[in-house]
Amino acid sequence: MISGGAYTRRVSAIEFADVAHRFALARGGSYVAVDGVSFTVAPGEFVAIVGPTGAGKSTLLNLAAGLLRSTAGTVSSFGRRVDGINRRAAYLFQQDVLLPWKTALDNVVLGPLLHRRPRAEADALARRWLARVGLAGFENRYPHQLSGGMRKRVALAQSLIVGPEILLMDEPFSALDVQTRALMENDLLRIWQDDRKTVLFVTHDLEEAIALADRVLVLSAGPGARIIGTHPVPLPRPRDVTEVRLEPAFQDIYRAVWRQLRGEVLRAYAASGAGVLGQVASGGTASAP
Amino acid sequence: MSRVRLLPYQIGVLAVALAAWQATTQRRWVDPFFFSQPSAIARRIGEWFATGFIYRHLGTTALETVLAFLTGAALGVVFGFWFARSPLLSGVFDPYLKMANALPRVVLAPIFTLWFGLGVLSKVAFGVTLVFFIVFFNTYQGIREVDADLLNNARMLGASERDLLRHVLLPSALVWILSSLHTSVGLALVGAVVGEYLGAGRGLGYVIAQSEGTFDTTGVFAGMTVLAAFTLVIDLIVTGIEQRLLAWKPEAAGRA
Numbered sequence A: 001m002i003s004g005g006a007y008t009r010r011v012s013a014i015e016f017a018d019v020a021h022r023f024a025l026a027r028g029g030s031y032v033a034v035d036g037v038s039f040t041v042a043p044g045e046f047v048a049i050v051g052p053t054g055a056g057k058s059t060l061l062n063l064a065a066g067l068l069r070s071t072a073g074t075v076s077s078f079g080r081r082v083d084g085i086n087r088r089a090a091y092l093f094q095q096d097v098l099l100p101w102k103t104a105l106d107n108v109v110l111g112p113l114l115h116r117r118p119r120a121e122a123d124a125l126a127r128r129w130l131a132r133v134g135l136a137g138f139e140n141r142y143p144h145q146l147s148g149g150m151r152k153r154v155a156l157a158q159s160l161i162v163g164p165e166i167l168l169m170d171e172p173f174s175a176l177d178v179q180t181r182a183l184m185e186n187d188l189l190r191i192w193q194d195d196r197k198t199v200l201f202v203t204h205d206l207e208e209a210i211a212l213a214d215r216v217l218v219l220s221a222g223p224g225a226r227i228i229g230t231h232p233v234p235l236p237r238p239r240d241v242t243e244v245r246l247e248p249a250f251q252d253i254y255r256a257v258w259r260q261l262r263g264e265v266l267r268a269y270a271a272s273g274a275g276v277l278g279q280v281a282s283g284g285t286a287s288a289p
Numbered sequence B: 001m002s003r004v005r006l007l008p009y010q011i012g013v014l015a016v017a018l019a020a021w022q023a024t025t026q027r028r029w030v031d032p033f034f035f036s037q038p039s040a041i042a043r044r045i046g047e048w049f050a051t052g053f054i055y056r057h058l059g060t061t062a063l064e065t066v067l068a069f070l071t072g073a074a075l076g077v078v079f080g081f082w083f084a085r086s087p088l089l090s091g092v093f094d095p096y097l098k099m100a101n102a103l104p105r106v107v108l109a110p111i112f113t114l115w116f117g118l119g120v121l122s123k124v125a126f127g128v129t130l131v132f133f134i135v136f137f138n139t140y141q142g143i144r145e146v147d148a149d150l151l152n153n154a155r156m157l158g159a160s161e162r163d164l165l166r167h168v169l170l171p172s173a174l175v176w177i178l179s180s181l182h183t184s185v186g187l188a189l190v191g192a193v194v195g196e197y198l199g200a201g202r203g204l205g206y207v208i209a210q211s212e213g214t215f216d217t218t219g220v221f222a223g224m225t226v227l228a229a230f231t232l233v234i235d236l237i238v239t240g241i242e243q244r245l246l247a248w249k250p251e252a253a254g255r256a
Helices: A004-008 A057-065 A104-114 A119-132 A148-160 A178-195 A206-212 A248-286 B003-026 B038-051 B053-085 B087-102 B105-116 B120-144 B148-156 B161-179 B181-198 B204-213 B217-245 B250-255
Strands: A014-024 A030-041 A046-050 A072-077 A089-092 A166-170 A198-203 A215-219 A227-232
Touching (some): A030 A057, A046 A206, A057 A072, A089 A148, A089 B148, A104 A119, A148 A178, A178 A206, A198 A206, A206 A215, A206 A248, A215 A248, B038 B053, B038 B217, B053 B120, B053 B181, B053 B204, B105 B120, B120 B161, B120 B181, B148 B161, B161 B181, B161 B217, B181 B217, B204 B217
Parallel strands (some): A089 A166
Antiparallel strands (some): A215 A227
C-alpha cells in the first residue's frame, strides 16, 4: 500500500483502507466501533461524515489524527502510514479544549511555541490569527470571559496557526446556538476558501454536512459501523450556509442522503433508547421542508 | 450583607465579650487566677513586644511553618505526580498511604523529637507529615482528572510529554493544590505549634506550654492571642497568593 504502486495515482490526503477499530471494555470483552471502513479524501477536499450518534464518527477522526491506532487495515496520510500523532493534521474538538488558565493569546500562541518558534514572532503570528477569526482586542481575555462562539474561534485559530494541511473537525459547532453556528460555518468556509486545506468534518447534522462539504459520506449505526454511501455535493462556491439550504439542488441531495441515513438513525435509536430521540425528531421534521 | 456593613457588628461582639470578661473578673465574680483578664493580657502582650521577648519565638514558629509547608508541598507534588502517572505504583502503595493518612499524626511527635532533637527540625518533620498528604492527594487527583481531550489537543498542537507536563498537567494540578492552600498552610502551622508545645526551647507553642507549666493563665491567653493574630496574617498572605495565581478562574475573580 505504502510502497511502489501508491505513487502511480494522485496521493490522498487521507486514506482509510479496510480499517477496523476495536475498544477493550473495562468489564472485559471488546466493542468493535468501526469495521471495514474504506474511503479517501483528496488534498484540498472538504469531506463530511454523517452518521447516527455513537456510530464511531469520532473514532474515525481519532484514527486519522493518530490518537488511536487501527486494530485492522491501514490509515495513511499523504501516502505515509499514520503511526503516532499525524503531524500534518490539526484537530478541532467537540468540547472546549482551550486551557482555562491561559489567555486567548497564550492559547493561540501555544502551537508555535511548542514548535520552538521565538516568542516575539509567535506572538505576532497569534495576534494576526486572532484578528483573522474576528477576535482582535480579545487577546487578554481568559476562556471563561468569552462566549461559546468566541471560544470556538480561539480554538480554530489555535488549530490553524500551526499550518496544518489537514483539518479534522468533530462536531465543532454542535454546542452553539443556531445563529452563532451559521456565522461560524460561514467563517469556516471563508477561511477554508483562502487556503483550501483538506477538511474531514464529522457531524450528525445532515444540513450542516451538505452546506459545508464537497462530498458527504454516510456512516452506518454501530457496532461495526461502515461507510454505506457517498454523495457528491455539486453546489457552487462560495456558499452562504443559510442561503444554500433554500436551493432546490440542496433539497434533492438532502432527500437522497436522508433516505439512506434514516434507517441507521432508527437502528441506533432502537439500540440505545432515548439517547437519540432528539436527533430523529430534528431529522424527521427537516426532511419535509 | 456586605463586609463593610457587617464590620460594626463583628467589632461589637468582640467588645461585649471583652467587657463582660473584664467586668466579671474585676468584681471577682470569676477568679482571674483561672481566667486572667483582658487588660492584663493586653499589658502582657505589650510587654512582650516592647522588650522584644516575643520576636524570637514568633520567628521560630514562622520559620518552622514555612519550612514544613515548602518541604511537605514539594514532596506531595513530586509523589502525587509520580503516583498519578504510574498505576502500578499507586496500586501497590494505596493501602499503606490510606493507613498512614488515617493515623493521628500527633503520636509521631515524640518519635520525631527523639530522632531530630528539640530544635526546629523535629517540628518541620512533624508539619511535613501533615502537609504532605493534603498536597499529595490533591496533586494526584488534579493530574488524574485532567480532561483527556485537553491532553489530546496539546498533543495535536505538537506537545511532547515534557510539554504536556509543563503546559497542561502541572497547571491543572496547581488548581487543586491551590484550592487546598489554606488547609495545608494551616496544618503546617499546627504542626509547628503542637511540636513546640510537646517539647522545644523556643516558639509560640513553647511560650504557651511554659506559661501553663507555671499556672500563668495571662501568659497562656497572651500566647493564644499572638498565635491567632499570626494565623490571620498568614491567612491573608495565602489569600493574596491564591488570588494572584487563580486570576483566570471565574470564582476567584468574582470574590476579589
